[in-house]
Amino acid sequence: MSKLCSGRVVIVTGAARGIGRAHALAFAAEGASVVVNDYGVGIDGSGASSGPACAVVEEIVAAGGSAVANFDDVASWDGAAALVDTAVQAFGRLDVLVNNAGFLRDRMLVNMAEEEWDAVVRVHLKGHFAPMRHAAAHWRSIAKSGTMPDARVINTSSGAGLLGSVGQGNYSAAKAGIASLTLVAAAEFAPYGVTVNAIAPAARTRMTEQTFASTMAAPADGFDAMAPENVSPLVVWLGSTESRDVTGRVFEVDGGRICLNTGWTPGPTATKPARWSPAELTPVMKDLLAQAPAPLPPYGSSS
Template sequence: MSKLCSGRVVIVTGAARGIGRAHALAFAAEGGHVVVNDYGVGLDGSGASSGPADDVVAEIEAAGGSAVANTDDVASWDGAARLVETAVQTFGRLDVLVNNAGFLRDRMLVTMAEEEWDAVVRVHLKGHFATVHHAAAHWRAAAKSGTLPDARVINTSSGAGLLGSVGQGNYSAAKAGIVGLTLVASAELARYGVTVNAIAPAARTRMTEQTFASTMAAPDGGFDAMAPENVSPLVVWLGSAESRDVTGRVFEVDGGRICLTEGWRPGPTATKSARWSPAELTPVVKGLMAQANPPLPVYGTS
């Protein structure tokens, strides 16, 4: 029986642990050739090691799959280029890019250092842009040579990017930026046969062990709703040929739940045929707010 991603070449960033590892294993199980990218750093971005990526490659190969390790820093311009080159040189092409890599440096805004802001925005937001840029250049060249790709990008946002999260201003801003990047990339890359979507997952990983501390242990014999493996089936499907008509979308996914989110769109409106004056806007704005749906709470405020 043909597997969903048979022969497709897939890059997964941050693939040595947690959700990224689950993605890599799931793509390999569905017949994909997987580039297991991981810089091998700690939760705060410190240190580097090739061991974690090598371990996942060994796991895939032991199960009969096909994989290669890559330890480049995805937020490095040259590193992102080498990552794409690894896929092309090893497997002959690139079909799917899954951007997953990231780390945390949580702090309230009033105490957050500039370096803590820059480091998180760099790895999450620039790390997505750099890999998308180099993958897109590969696909554009293929399209111009007469071979239209059937390619996919799956980016990783977060509920923190959709709603905000107290103590995570850097992370929330980067993850919100990834949604914007996803929308632009989906519009710009469609001509090259590329779809671009994003997920906002919730699962038990190194990054969320404090958030989900009360659900760290799987229930005896029951469904482990916080297992990172629950996120991967949707990502594998988005990476397959079956998803070619889905682009520019953001999905929340956790446990057995998949939610297609609906982002910013015009709501209640007030108009007049002249410029508003500040003095008259109190009842106007209050009237608009009375007609609108209340915003969902920021994580950590309730």
Template sequence: MSKLCSGRVVIVTGAARGIGRAHALAFAQEGAHVVVNDYGVSADGTGSSSGPASDVVAEIEALGGTAVANFDDVASWDGAERLVATAVETFGRLDVLVNNAGFLRDRMLVNLGEDEWDAVIRVHLKGHFAPLRHASAHWRSVAKSGTLPDARVINTSSGAGLQGSVGQSNYTAAKAGIAGLTLVAAAELARYGVTVNAIAPAARTRMTEQTFATTMAAPAEGFDAMAPENVSPLVVWLGSAESRDVTGRMFEVDGGRICVADGWRPGPTMTKSARWSPSELTPVIKDLLAEAPSPVPVYGA
């Protein structure tokens, strides 16, 4: 039987541990050739090591799959370019980019330092943009040569990016930016045969081990609802040919749950044929808010 991603070439960033590792193994099990990218940093983004990515490549090869390690920093412009080149030069093509890499530096807003803000915005937001930019240029070149790609981008946002999270203003801002970037990229890249979607996963990883120190109540005996492997089936499907009609979407995924997130859209509206004055807005705003649904609470509020 043909596997869902047979022959497809997939880049997974931050693929040495947690959700990224689960993605890389799941794609390999479905027949994909995988570029396992990881800079090998600690949980707070310090240090680097080639060992973790190499270990995942060895795991994939032990299962009979094909993979190559890449150790570039995805938030480096040149590093992201080398990452895309690794896929094309090793396997002759690129079909799927899974942007997953990231780390946390959590603090309450009044204690958050500039370096902690910059570091998290850099690895999450620029670390999504830079690989996406270089992959997009590759796919545009392929399309202009006369062969329309059947390519996929899967970005990684978060419930924090959709709803906010106390103590994570830097992470929340980055993940919200990724959600917006996904919408724009989906609109711009459709002409080149590229779909762009995002996930907001919840799973037990190095970044969430304190939050998910205990397993959620399992709906079925033996099911670990917070295992990172629960997230990967959706990502593999989004990377397959089956998803070519799906783009510009955000999916929340955790345990056995998949939810299509319903983002910002126009709600209750009041209009008049002249400029409003501040003094008349009190009843107007009260009426509008009375018609609008209550916002989803910020995590940790």
């Protein structure tokens, strides 16, 4: 029986633990060759180790799969280029890029240090852009040579990026940027046979210990709705050839739920054939707000 991703080569960033590890194992189980990328840092981005990525590679190989480890910093321009080159050198091609790497430095905005902002935005937002840029250049060169790729990018946004999350302004801003970046990349990469989608997952990981504290323990029996492995089937499907007509989409995924998020769409509108004056806007704005649904509150908000 043919597996869904047989013959495909996949990069998964941040693949040593949590959701990334689940992605790497799931792709390997469906026949893909996997580049397991992980810098091996702590939850706050400190330290570095090759051990975690190597352990996942060993697990894949022990199960009969094919994988290599990569330890490059995905938010480094040269590191991202080396990551793409690792896939091509090891397996002769690249079909799927799953951007998943990241860490947290949570702080209320009024207390947040510049370095805490910069570090989180760098690893999440630039850590998505840089691998995408080098992977897309690779696929564009293939397309220009006369062979159209059937390639995929799956980015990782978050509910924090879609709604906001109190105490996570840096993370929320980066994840919102990833959702928007996904839409731009989907349009720009389409001529080269590349689809680009994003997920906003919720699962039990090192990064969600506080957020999901009440549901961290796996149930004694029955379905574990917070297991990171619940997220990966959608990511594997998005990385397969079955998804070639799906691009520019953001999916919320957790447990057994998949939600196609519609994002920002035009709502109630007021127009006139001239410029508005500030003084006349009070009744206009009251009417618009009355017609619109109330916004969902950010995570952690008391409202």
